Amino acid sequence: MFERLPTVPTSQELVDRAFRRSTRASSSRRKDEAMLMTAGNILSDNLTNLVRKYPSFANIPPFYYDLADVVVGVDEMRIHLSRVSWAADQIRTITKEHLAEMKGAKDRTSIRRSSFGRMASVMKSIEKDLLFLNDARQKLRFMPTVDPDLPTIIVAGYPNVGKSSFMTAVTGARPEIASYPFTTKGVGVGHFTRGHQRYQVVDTPGLLDRPLGERNEIELQAIAALRHLRGAVLYILDPSEHCGFSLEEQLRLLEDIQPWLRLPVQVVANKVDLAPYDGRGMTMSTLSGTGVAEVLDKMVEILEVAEVEEGRTEESNCVRPTPP
């Protein structure tokens, strides 16, 4: 989404580049005009191109919008981008006005010098905006490589309950680790295919593995972005308590997450090879493989139902005949 954002040069770098290039512009009688045009074009084109490279926040998927908003603040970003656009327009106007002034003037060099002075001060006035955009770019580049358009199983549960073992079992590979705002571990991302449909599995260590009450506002916002995935949550319990958390604690976390995340949730008790379980949800052992296929089938079914309910599938999009 944001990987291709360009490095944002500082005001001073841009001014140096533009003025230096202008000295090579021409050695003819029209030297000052040529210098003015070269510097003006370089500055305004650089600024306009920079703004264009940023995605229009009106059109990005809500998952990424929310993450960008927590990481850099979308409104603030828009203000800085519009100030850079304003500067590009100012530079164009300065260029045009001074070129007009040069017509018939004797001392073109001083007109050119004064135009450069005005350009430099416009550039100085957007110094902070460019620094902000470069900083934002650094942060936005590390957005997770999660595809908000794929139906997604979001794996949740306390540490060591078997989340990554489940992912490896169903995706056939070790998950790719993608960075995620405000987590140190990142998220694990894997895929599997059913028929023609590709599914995504996202493991959330550090996100959905401790009570939400322990989170600050910003972390909560970053986690809330998961609501925008086409997702259903698989909440893994470890009734053997080998994970180091009591079953009671684990069930409390489930009650915490479920209403807040507002996505369908399926509960599965893992490690049934170690301890029998007859409580809520399904059972499996990612170690022996027992029950894993059934859990996956169930998740695919839940995701299909959610797709129909949200009107994403052909089935629900079809026009029903009106009764006579």
Ligand SMILES: Nc1nc2c(ncn2[C@@H]2O[C@H](COP(=O)(O)OP(=O)(O)OP(=O)(O)O)[C@@H](O)[C@H]2O)c(=O)[nH]1
């Ligand atoms: N006996 C048994 N052990 C299991 C099972 N599933 C996972 N384990 C073990 O439990 C430990 C934790 O498993 P992980 O898959 O790393 O757990 P996790 O929830 O991804 O842990 P974090 O990455 O810390 O969140 C590992 O030592 C696994 O081998 C199971 O079904 N039975």
